[in-house]
Amino acid sequence: MTSLTAVEAALRSLFPPEVAVAAERTRAPDIAALWPEERQAIDGAVPHRLAEFAAGRTAARRVLAALGHAPVALPMGPDRAALWPGGVSGAIAHDADLAVAVGRRGAPLGVDLEPDAPLEETLWPIICAPDELGLLRGDPARLVRRVFCAKEAVFKAQDPAHRALFGFEAVAVTLVEGGFNAQFRADVGCFRVGQVLTGRLTVVGSTVLAGVAW
Structure with a gap:
């Protein structure tokens, strides 16, 4: 199994230096890690979807911390993308094994x-x-x-x-x-x-x- 350190190093190679990155392992759902606004978006979701969502939000808050931003909820928008706080551009991706997040103060980016x-x-x-x-x-x-x-x-x-x-x-x-x-x-x-x-x-x-x- 590839280490999270290796995944994060690979992520950094894709982006300019001002971009913060984070990777989390998708595992059993950690509902306690979700904020109330986030839980509403996945009410009734199956366990694997809960696990992916929770891991993605955990990675995203690590990205915010690296950017010097206080932890906040990242609710789901109409197109199911995370709503990042003002002034921060970010993106999240996940599959059955990994969740990754990237972000910066500046222009949009995707992962x-x-x-x-x-x-x-x-x-x-x-x-x-x-x-x-x-x-x-x-x-x-x-x-x-x-x-x-x-x-x-x-x-x-x-x-x-x-x-x-x-x-x-x-x-x-x-x-x-x-x-x-x-x-x-x-x-x-x-x-x-x-x-x-x-x-x-x-x-x-x-x-x-x-x-x-x-």
């Missing part, structure tokens, strides 16, 4: 994680347009998973005042050495058609991490 495992072929055309699939070189089952991870990180890197829901087709991702370029195919939220965001990708243990910072 995501995925298992470094093949993705079933029936999902490829949902995540990637034909031109994106045509650019993949190597094991497409794993590379499509990385494109998915990159697109999720891009989705999270939105200005809270202009957040919008959009699908995989709204952005084209090209994988490059150590990262990716994401070009918007449409105007969505704070993004404009043709705009390109550059992100980074890394693999630590059996986990793919993607990060985007404006």
Whole structure:
């Protein structure tokens, strides 16, 4: 099992130095760690969802502490993203094993994680347009998973005042050495058609991490 120290080191490699990072192990739900406003968002959730949510909020409060911010509740917004305190941009991601959080005082940023495992072929055309699939070189089952991870990180890197829901087709991702370029195919939220965001990708243990910072 990859250590949390190694995961946090990998996270730091994705972002500028002013970004604080934290990783927590997803385990049995620690409901006591949640604030009342947070518990309301997951009332009735199944145990594994509670565990992921609690670990993510714990990681996020560690990020706030590293930024010199007092601990606060991070309730869930209409699009299910955490609502960070004013002046702080942040993002959370989790799976069955890990929860990670990143944050800074400044422009939006996004993070995501995925298992470094093949993705079933029936999902490829949902995540990637034909031109994106045509650019993949190597094991497409794993590379499509990385494109998915990159697109999720891009989705999270939105200005809270202009957040919008959009699908995989709204952005084209090209994988490059150590990262990716994401070009918007449409105007969505704070993004404009043709705009390109550059992100980074890394693999630590059996986990793919993607990060985007404006």
